[in-house]
Amino acid sequence: MPSEQTSRATTTKRLSSITARTLPASIATPSYDRSRVVPGIVHLGVGAFHRAHQAAYIDDCLAAGETGWGIVGVSLRSADTHDALMPQDGLYTLAIRSSGTEKLQVIGSIAAMLVAPEDPSAVLAALTDPRTRIVTLTITEKAYLRAAGGGLDAAHPDIVNDLANPKIPKTAHGFLTEALARRRAAGTPPFTVLCCDNLPANGATLHRLLIEFAEMRDARLGAKGDATLAKHIADAVAFPSSMVDRIVPATTDADRARIAVELGVEDAWPVMTEPFCQWVVEDNFPGGRPAWERFGVTMVNDVRPFEDMKLRLLNGSHSAIAYLGLLSGHATVDRAFADPAIRAFVDALWAEAIPTLPKNAGLATASYTAELAERFSNTALAHRTAQIANDGSQKLPQRIVASALESIEAGAVPEHLTLAIAAWIAACEARGKTLPESHFTDPLDAALTAIGDKRLSAAETVVSVFDLAGFAKEESGRANVMDLTTAHLEQLRRGGPAAAFAALGI
Structure with missing residues (x-):
């Protein structure tokens, strides 16, 4: 969220289409005529990651003359991004x-910004605009509203609301389903739905969740047979999978002040990021797409090997660094990764996770982890461990638990992977204490x-947390994963990360 304490003492001007013309020559600005750009993409979840990743790739496409792919950004919850960017004509600074x-x-x-709770009808109008051919999403794992078993949480209040009030939805499911229903009724081809969140097989996962939602909606409306919206979504709407990768730490007041000095004008919400950027996309866009491959996007038939490598090696180690770093007193990733014990632990975690990746997929894991080590050591990013630690119950199943289960199935003992789970539990217990x-x-x-208030034993805590989060609910290796996690949690409770590392010989 942008702070009220920005750089007003340094400058009173604001970044805009007019002031962008006066910026120093060293700062790249849009080289294209923004007035000629028409909307072709609606993006749900306009956070910092989208602005450092998909919006930057689209900016390259627009600069190359593809004027039909402007972005209409939609905030599903907060007006913060809208309020920061709209006085700036949608412009913002990307600091690499x-x-x-x-x-x-x-x-x-970003050509326009909408806030769903303030004007859901405007969001539906953008989604039903025939010029909209792609809808992208970065709404975070928790916003997909999955139950512990992986299906749609039909009891969630927002899902209940959207089924009862389809014309004023709150969720991505509600907006997408209502828009697709209206497009079908108007004879407008459906848009392609491109999920860019860290879900396993994210396109297929969102497709399944949306069909579940549409089936519940059809049941309320009494639709049957080929007339159902669920069948239309199942048969006629493309949901390509994708894998995204770029580290985007939260913007601080110091960042705003520094960038205001560089620009000579104020930017209410610049975005910080690293030089590395990757996007792997399943090439399935019936309504057309930008020529992303011209700007470094990898278009493939099957995203899964790339997705698994990123989730298990980057995201998995990132979560482990966050929880062990918090427990060790490290505020940022680079400081945690500079801790010799955590550095050795991450190497061992990678060694456990790599054998669980798809074979014969051409994955260059050695060079990938070497690149990760360099990225984690980037002292300029100051990526807070507390930021990465959010939403562990939603992230750990695909980042850590899946690897641990496959490791056990292969006859190995995932000591380091299960320490990451224990560290999450211990970090949750530490809140309000250390x-x-x-x-x-x-x-x-x-x-x-x-659960924490009950002061249970480590074994009882692990069982309670696994049941609550639905970890490995129906997997044969669940007991083994819980036993290993319990042993680590006992060590963490007894002597913190140092004791847990010592038990592993680190």
Whole structure:
């Protein structure tokens, strides 16, 4: 959220289409005529990641003359991004930072911003606009509203609301389903839905969830046979999978002040990121797409090998670094990764996870982990461990638990993977004690706190948390994973990360 304490003492001007013309020559600005750009993409969830990733790729496409792919950004909850960017004509600064340098670029691909709770009809109008051919999403794992078993949480209040009030939805499911229903009724071809969140097989997962939602909606409306919206979504709507990768730490007041000095004008919400950027996309776009491959996007038939490598090696180690770093007193990833014990632990975690990746997929795991080590060591990003720690119950199943189960199935013992799970539990228990009360959050916080308040044994705690989060619910290796996690949690409770590392010989 942008702070009220920005750089007004330094400058009173605001970044805009007019002031962008006066920026220093060293700062890249949109080279295309933004007035000629028409909307072709609606993006749900306009957070910092989208603005550092998909919006930057689209900016490249617009600069190359593809004027039909402007972005209409939609915030499903908060008006913060809208309120920061709209006075700036949708412009913002992307700061690409490495340990010794910073490159600033003004991005112009966001043509409009909408806030769903304030005007759901405007969002539906954008989604039903025939010019909209792609809808992208970065709404975070928890916003997919999955139950512990992986299906749609039909009892969630927002799902209940959207089924009862389809014309004023709150969720991505409700907006997408209502828009697809209206497009079908109007004879407008459906848009392609491109999920860019860290879900396993994210396109297929969202497709399944949306069909479940549409089936419940059809049942309320009495639709049957070929007339159902669920069948239309199942048969006629494309849901390509994708894998996204770029580290995007939260913007600080110091970032705003520094960038205001560089620009000579104020930017209410610049975005910080690293030089590395990757996007792997399943090439399935019946309504057309930008020529992303011209700008480094990898278009493939099967995203899964790339997705598994990223989830298990980058995201998995990132979560482990966050929880062990918090327990060790490290505020940022680079400081945690510089801790020799955590560094050795991450190497061992990678060694356990790599054998669980798809074979014969051409994955260059050695060079990938070497690149990850360099990225984690980037001192310029100051990526907070508390930021990465959020929503562990939603992230760990695909980042850590799946690897641990496959490792056990192969006859190995995933000691380091299960320490990551134990570290999450211990970090949750530490809030309000050795960590601030709300240092990081989780959708299951109330229930997690209730478990912690019972002061259960490590074994009882692990069983309760696994049952609550639905970890490995029906997997044969569940007991083994819980036993290993229990042993680590006992060590963490007894002597913190140092004791847990010592038990592993680190």
